[in-house]
Amino acid sequence: MLTTLIGRTLRVPTSTGPTGNGRAEARRLDAALLQVGFKASKELIEHVAGLAKPAAYTKTIVDAVRTLVGDDVQHNPYFKDFPHGVPDTADFWVYCLHDALLKHVPGDELAANGVLNLLAMPAYGTRQHTYEDLLAAHDLLITSFKDRVSVLHLGGTEEEETRRLYLELATSSTPLNPADLELLAELAQQTNEWPAVIPMRENRAVINAARLLRGAPLRVDTVTDVLRLACRASGGDVTLVEPTRFRSFCRPERRLIMAALDEVVADNPGKLGDVRQRREAWKRLGERLHPHEYGHLPHAQDVFAVARGNKVVRSFAGRTELAFQDDDIRRATEVLSQAPGMLIRQTDRLLRTASEKDVQFVVDAVRDAVPAVSGRVLCSLLQHLENRETPDAARVFATRHRRAWITYDTRMPLAYDVVRELTGILEDELVRRLPEVSELTVADEVRDIVLPLSGNASEDGFNVLPRGSKVRLDGDLLRFFVYWRERARTTDYDLSAVLLNGDFDHVGQVSWTNYKQGGAYYSGDLTSARDGATEFIDVPRKAAKAKFVVPQVNIFGGEGFTEVAESMFGFMSRELDQRGKPFEPSTVRARSAMRGYGNVAVPVVFERTEDAWVATWLHLYLRGTPWANQVEGNRDIARQLARGVLSRKYFTVGRLAGLISRKTTVDGQKLHVDLTNADQLDKLLEPTG
Incomplete structure (x- = not known):
């Protein structure tokens, strides 16, 4: 875990080893770090210098940063003199063929139907030298002032840094990548702590799955939360994109899951409307939970009744789609206004399908909704609108697994006046939330970084x-x-x-x-x-x-x-x-x-x-x-x-800095915030009324 903490945070947990004179090892640590583009902070050097036997500790530090930049493995290309001595492609293939003939490789292996089989040539695709041969063929790197240097800081104890990382991952306001989601699962197994706020449903499911294994009560507030944790506990896809083959749950686990499900529906029966969207998954889960055994939990049984079609409940999304099908944009807008975040996400669709007389109705609804919507969603719409006055060069879509899909932009551009009005509404709301500052310094190298909206x-x-x-x-x-x-x-x-x-x-x-x-x-x-x-x-x-x-x-x-x-x-x-x-x-x-x-x-x-x-x-x-x-x-x-x-315009750090500059006053505070950090960004732009 120590290596993971260092690589993930660039903070080194303090050592609990005995104190002594470790100054020589501290100097060696600094020299070793420089070779891989890192430097120890003053506090870290002083901490190592005060340890009696820091060798194992410093080795872990160096190993962690080497792994971070990919230097924990041997990078040995085919041509040992690379970047020098790379031959022409045809010349190299001729050499491989000549080598194969000298080694008496059968002709029917070298070619079939007139096509040369490169993989049959002994010299092709397999290095003909060792890593030591490679090193001997190259001079030492001449250092340059332009080379990267990243600073390693001293952190708290390993327990403190582990808890800090757990809370950082658990409370992330954007979806975690698969590696971080697995890391959160590992950390969740080591603690009973439930963070005050868990914005992402996938994170909640991972933590709940860990609680399920310990027999602890589950914390859910939608029926889909229960489905996600069942998928996670079965080794399936917590995002619900891919179907999960549910495992058999033991009786205590079934009791916990059904009790959580019953409590959610009892508090708000309207949440049954989410079941139909994933009714096949619910039916398969029901085969593993045996809901008929829990007659004392009628609300949980209603979930599976809806999934089987024995009970009909109209969902929020269903009412919205009916309004769109009837071309009743005003009704669709009114339904969506009950969930302001959904309204903001559907703004483009509403505007594209609205008649000229209904456009202002949609704009006014957006104006009323923005105070209750998260800052990242507002920034997402602002970024979207800045690309809607003209057709995109190509529409690029990406799934949660980053699979790309490309198509032509066949949408009608939005009217200039409408885009300007909505942009003004969004900017004014974001500026209203921002603190008044007397000084804001943004380094040039981060101005083109896209804000972590997803x-x-x-x-x-x-x-x-x-x-x-x-x-x-x-x-x-x-x-x-x-x-x-x-x-x-x-x-x-x-x-x-x-x-x-x-x-x-x-x-x-x-x-x-x-x-x-x-x-x-x-x-x-x-x-x-x-x-x-x-x-x-x-x-x-x-x-x-x-x-x-x-x-x-x-x-x-x-x-x-x-x-x-x-x-x-x-x-x-x-x-x-x-x-x-x-x-x-x-x-x-x-x-x-x-x-x-x-x-x-x-x-x-x-x-x-x-x-x-x-x-x-x-x-x-x-x-x-x-x-x-x-x-x-x-x-x-x-x-x-x-x-x-x-060709796409993105909402960058520089763009946000421009909005912050609109609240610059003599009496304001100095703003110290990492605008590239999703959690700090959310705190900066959280709704305030």
Whole structure:
């Protein structure tokens, strides 16, 4: 847990070891951290210096940050001299064929029906050197003042830091990514504490599932909360997107679940309206809970009666849809006004379908609703409206698992006057909630970070930002990489790059079928990863011919991104004269896990400017094909993804800072808040009336 705490928070829990003279170990710690791009704070150095035997403690610290940037594994590309000595693709294949013939590989294995089988060649896809050979082939990295340095701070005790992390995850106001959700589950098993507020239903279900195992009373306030915890307790999908095969529950567990369900419905029978939406799941759960055994819990039995169709209850969503079907926009608006958050989320649909005389009725309803709506929902609508005066270049949708779906924007644009009026209403409400400040300082490097309006737009990792966020990369050389380690089956991932001009037209690609093009070059194709495999692509800015570079990771065969033991994507920047081995942890700018559902990952797009590279996070996955995915088959959709995301306007830190500046006064307070933190953002913009 200590390693997890350090990697997740960049705070080091205090050691409980005996005091003494650990100054020498403290100096070694600082030197070791610098090698991987970190530095210990003054307080951390002083804490280590005051320990008698801190060696094991400092090793854990170094191991944690090395894992964070991906330096806990050996990154060994196919060509040991990479980025030098990369041959032309055809020349390399000829070499492999010549080597195979010398080794007397049968001709029918080398080719079938006139098609060359690269995987049958002994020299193809398998490194011909050791990691030590790689190290010997490279000079030491020449340090640069532009190299990344991240500070590690001293925290509280391990127990305090564990509780702090548990509460941070449990009370998150955006959906957690899968890795953080599993971490919350692990922490929930270690505590009986129930946070005062749990905004996300998935988090509530994870904590309730842990309570169910301990036999503790459940805390739910909707019938769907019960369904979610049953899914989690059965090892299923807590988001309810994928169907769950429910396990058998023991009698004490059934009693707890049915009692919770009965209490929810008894307090508000109208909540039965949510059952019909997932009636099949409820019927399957009923087979495991045996509701007929609980005659003393009639309200819980009503849930399953609705699921079976023996009892009819009209849901809130159902009444709304009936109004839309009758083209009665005023009635739909009145129904939605009973749930202000739903009204805000349905504003575009209401405006698109409203007659000219009903548009102002919708706008007035929105004006009345905004004081009761969360700040993130208001920011989401504000961001949406800023993209509705003209059609999108491409509509990009993403599921909770970051699976992308792209379509043309066939919606009629919203009227300019309506967009301006609604924008003014939303901005005025947000400004009303903001504190008066006398001073606000926002660093230039965070102004283009997209506010964390949804946790579905990012992944676990280091320096990972929400979709649409931009990061400037100083240094002439851009290098990005993929690492994977297979679990049970031979697995072949292929790193590729689509090269685009300023109009997003395709001008080339770099991959295992084309090692060099447009100034970019590839490190070589590895076709299995029992002990881990890494592939790189280098793009020197001054030599690059493309305006945009879109990396993608294709699954050619084997295990998917959610099945492999490990998988990550990352990028580095350095000067051309820094030398060093292909993977230098101090040059890593970001490292993202790859755990999405799809056979092609498109994590980021890079834009070449006059003096730097600018990375824009995508965090998207394409369906692809079951096997043999190649860049040639995905380049057009990758181009559309890049164009759609880059042409969209996002609600950024800089945009929010502009709203805060409207409340700047001489007598205001100095504002110290991390505008990129979802929880701090919610506190800043919470409804106040």
